[in-house]
Amino acid sequence: MSELYDPALPARQRGRRSAYERVVRPVLYRLGRGDAEVAHEQTLAGLRLLGRIPGAARAGARLSGTPAPRTVFGVRFPSPVGLAAGMDKNGIALRAWPAIGFGFVEVGTVTAHPQPGNEKPRLFRLVDHEAVINRMGFNNLGSEALAARLAAYGDLGYPLGISIGKSKITPLEEAVEDYVTSLRRLYRYGDYFAVNVSSPNTPGLRALQDAGHLRELLTALRTEAASLSVTGLAPKPILVKIAPDLTTSAIDELLQVCTDVGVAGIIATNTTIGRPGVESHPLAGETGGLSGRPLTETSAKIVAHIHAQTGGALPIIGVGGILEPADATRLFDAGASLVQVYSGLIYRGPGLIRKINRSLP
Incomplete structure (x- = not known):
């Protein structure tokens, strides 16, 4: 029953579950004979349709809690609760996400070259542990296609983050130009850019977290951003998304590079290659990142370490393990300025975002 809602759970425990968990989630989990990626795609298709209904997003947003706007790295966010990268890689449902209560959305990770990603199956639910393992491999239509889609959207009415990564076919020594190409194509459309050097699903990618590689990459991106700003485009914040598997000393070294180069913030964290707490699960041996x-x-x-190490000077987007409002509060208390949700949406549904918004001070 690891892939499905378990009706054998005690009635008292099942009674505490939301309508999404009791009714919608079991249906989604059975789509494609339990294929988690099919459920993901069907959910996005439904949200895309929702986004086409006039006024649906505004009506949904009004029901999703009192706004708690804040300005972080120069961008004003109507709510500090955002959708993490990976859910809507190609930006197909961008009109719908405010209806769920998200104050911002991060699309991608997108690469300079279109790529299909890794072989399927590549997305696995560990329901008993409220966890997900994925080895998607940056499956996306490419930064050129995303730019065309974002141009067609026009003003979304909320901040958009764009996560950029290295194409699988691009050698590590040519990674800088790969990232710069995507930044150049998408610069006018993003409110901030997340540099993904921490996914475990692209060979060699995490080597870009090393100080030397990272300094070269971030310097090139900052230089490109400055040249694009000269052409009349507003300066855009550049953030770095880090892995949870780094040692404390490696994090400190990375933070020093980010500070030296002038990075606007940190996203902590990506998925882990470890299997903490799920070692005995039948799917624990699947390769990929755990979330x-x-x-x-x-x-x-x-998040707490980064906040302490930088004296709160470097804004943090906290992401990872938010399945209750208390989890979001914990990240805010640790020093996060914003938070992002992904796996929590799978297990708790859209009601989770409403509950987090309503819990904000």
Whole structure:
């Protein structure tokens, strides 16, 4: 029953579940004979349709809690709760996300070259542990296609983050130009850019977290951003998304590079290659990054460390293991300025975002 809602759970425990968990989630989990990626695609298709209904997003947003706007790295966010990268890689449902209560959305990770990603199956639910393992491999239509889609959207009415990564076919020594190409194509459309050097699903990518590689990459991106700003485009913040598997000393070294280069913020954290708390699960041996409940503790500790190490001078987007409003509060208390949700949406549904928004001070 690891892939499905378990009706054998005690009635008292099932009674505490939301309508999404009791009714909608079991249906989604059975789509494609339990294929998690099919459920993902069908959910996006439904949201895309929702986004085409006039006024649906505004009506949904009004029901999603009192706005708690804040300005972070020069961008004003109507709510500090955002959708993490990976859910809507190609930006097909961007009109719908405000209806769920998200104050911002991060699309991608997008690469300079279109790519299909890794072989399927590549997305696995560990329901008993409220966790997900994925080895998607940056499957996306490419930065040129995303730019065309964003141009067609026009003003979304909320901040858009764009996560950029290295194409699989691009050698590590040519990674800088790969990232710069995507930044150049998408610069006018993003409100901030996330540099993904921490996904475990593209060979060699995490080597870009090393100080030397990272300094070269971020310097090139900052230089390109400055040249694009000269052409009349507003300056855009550049953030770095880090892995939860880095040692404390490696995080400190990375932070020093980010400070030296003038990075606007840190996203902590990506998925982990470890299997904390799920070692006995039948799917624990699947390769890929683990997300969800097992990251709750780790992400909070890393956010707290970054906040302390930088004296709060470097804004942090906290992500990882948010399945309850208390999890978001913990990240805010640890020093996060904003938070992002992904796996929590899979396990708790859209009601989770409403509850987090309503819990904000």
